[in-house]
Amino acid sequence: MAQHETDVVIVGAGLAGLAAATHLHRAGVPCAVLEADDDVGGRVRTDVVDGFRLDRGFQILNPAYPAVRRLVDVDALRLGRYWRAVRVADDDHVSLLGQPLDVPRALRDIAARRYLSAKDLAALAALSARVAAGPAKAIVDREDRTTLDELRHAGLSERAVRTVFRPFLSGVFLEAELSTSARFFQLVWRSFLRSAPSLPALGMGELPRQLARRLPTTAVHLDTPVEEVRPGAVRTAGGDVWRARAVLVATDGSTAARLAGTPEPRWNSGTTWYFAPPRSPLPEPVIVVDARGGPIVTTSVVSEVCPTYAPSDRALVSASALTSLPDAEVRRALGRLYRTDAAGWPLLGRYEIARGLPSMPPPHDIRRDVRLDDGLYVCGDHRDTSSLQGALASGARAARAVLREVGARV
Ligand SMILES: Cc1cc2nc3c(=O)[nH]c(=O)nc-3n(C[C@H](O)[C@H](O)[C@H](O)COP(=O)(O)OP(=O)(O)OC[C@H]3O[C@@H](n4cnc5c(N)ncnc54)[C@H](O)[C@@H]3O)c2cc1C
Structure with a gap:
């Protein structure tokens, strides 16, 4: 069981998490992306x-x-x-x-x-x-x-x-x-x-892979499911603890409900x-x-x-x-x-x-809050619209919120 420290921990390497990581990286803020699966992309992956x-x-x-x-x-x-x-x-x-x-x-x-x-x-x-x-x-x-x-x-x-x-x-x-x-x-x-x-040309999975390639090679940690989230810290299924100034939950809406207490969407x-x-x-x-x-x-x-x-x-x-x-x-x-x-x-x-x-019954709020607590944020298509655009835009919005609050102290 290891202890790690970074500035921002992002849980999930779907499009929302990768978009957030891209914005933070461009702003010079180090972050670690912890992904449960064996590759990036979440719902956007391609098998050969x-x-x-x-x-x-x-x-x-x-x-x-x-x-x-x-x-x-x-x-x-x-x-x-x-x-x-x-x-x-x-x-x-x-x-x-x-x-x-x-x-x-x-x-x-x-x-x-x-x-x-x-x-x-x-x-x-x-x-x-x-x-x-x-x-x-x-x-x-x-x-x-x-x-x-x-x-x-x-x-x-x-x-x-x-x-x-x-x-x-x-x-x-x-x-x-x-x-x-x-x-x-x-x-x-x-x-x-x-x-x-x-x-x-290489399949829809090339979209998240392109985003991931632009991050430092050590930023994305695959096969790393997160079990528990608190403001400022997460615990992985393997028992490792990651401490950070901000934690951003970028999972699907049901997992975000379990980890961060946001309302669970219907699917x-x-x-x-x-x-x-x-x-x-x-x-x-x-x-x-x-x-x-x-x-x-x-x-x-x-x-x-x-x-x-x-x-x-x-x-x-x-x-x-x-x-x-x-x-x-x-x-x-x-x-x-x-x-x-x-x-x-x-x-x-x-x-x-x-x-x-x-699902997005009316009235659908296109910009749901991405800040949950001091040091705890959430993004994903369930915060915007259920689409590639919604996932990317919510990640960008969450990164901006993190930067506003945490950036100055980093
Ligand atoms: C069949 C289908 C067709 C679609 N068609 C279109 C379309 O034509 N156009 C369009 O714009 N959109 C389409 N979409 C929607 C679009 O793909 C999604 O809205 C978008 O990819 C969601 O991205 P996300 O990052 O919010 O979530 P996700 O892609 O779900 O990413 C969440 C990530 O978090 C990871 N994760 C989950 N739990 C944990 C945990 N405990 N610890 C660590 N990591 C965890 C997951 O493994 C995943 O990688 C479609 C979706 C599907 C499924």
Whole structure:
């Protein structure tokens, strides 16, 4: 049992903890990051299986997120970009809907008005203009409601919501009721309007790894679960004690509740499957949604976005659902969505994630306190929004609070 001393101890090397460590390091404040797992990244990790890159749960990076622009060397990630469009599949048709300037071939299906009427298109244009204009603060300060109410209020028809928005957004929120805060929806929509959703060439896990590489090599301690936290000290499961001027709990919301007494969030969950079909079933970097509402909420040929996700001449398909399903049912659903026989597609991996996103019912407070006590701080997506942006921004906010209080004495 060893005793250690440093200026700031950060518990957890997910994006929030790494963002906080980056800010403290830039300010010249030494810190130690204690991580329970065997690598950095938390919910953002990538496994390499037979030469395929499998993100632990399908997710996408939006390079327009303000915290990403501030903290991440986006060029070094060598992003592959999705089209700003969705393929909407039903029993007898697959339509392409999206931003026509980006994806001109979407024009034909938009004009066909199978899912979006002229009134829907006008409502969507007005909603997008309102969300894109002005500062993000205007969205945060606006009265909150559910996303479903927001879409209805914007004038979108029940058909547009049922066939396009609900399938697409349930993949983003990991819930199908669209009961998530409209503030969050509008912030996400604003980012989609500004930039295409993307994947790093080496997988989503490259994002936290890039942040960790910029820290001193001795800063991150892996396989070091923390058992107990007090202002100014933590105890690890191995019995080591770390004393510090400030302790920052950067774990997921449930662990933060146990260690630091913050309210425990409710969780939205999901499952992602990865298949390796013999050839790409859709040669387009696009997200496919099911107009019939499931059971697969989103699927895409990930290797069309980033060929580096699969060995050359192979394809990688991801499929995500809100629950667990038999693999055979997933293959059947994919066969229908891609208009092919997917029964023989080899399964590469399945990730069932019970604690995916802290749920965000309205009114959602986008900036929850990060200072709990003298010398005790908390950050993580459960303090901001359940997203990469929320995790990074909360880490930055907590680091600033630590610097205000402790920096002067360091
Ligand atoms: C399936 C899925 C899809 C998603 N899709 C998107 C998306 O498309 N776009 C988007 O913006 N966001 C998405 N997200 C959300 C985003 O990934 C998370 O909001 C973000 O990564 C949370 O980061 P965090 O640092 O707050 O928490 P975490 O990533 O949970 O990090 C917490 C860290 O603390 C460590 N820890 C826990 N307990 C201890 C302990 N006792 N001692 C030491 N360390 C401990 C954990 O091991 C972990 O490394 C998705 C999430 C999931 C799961």
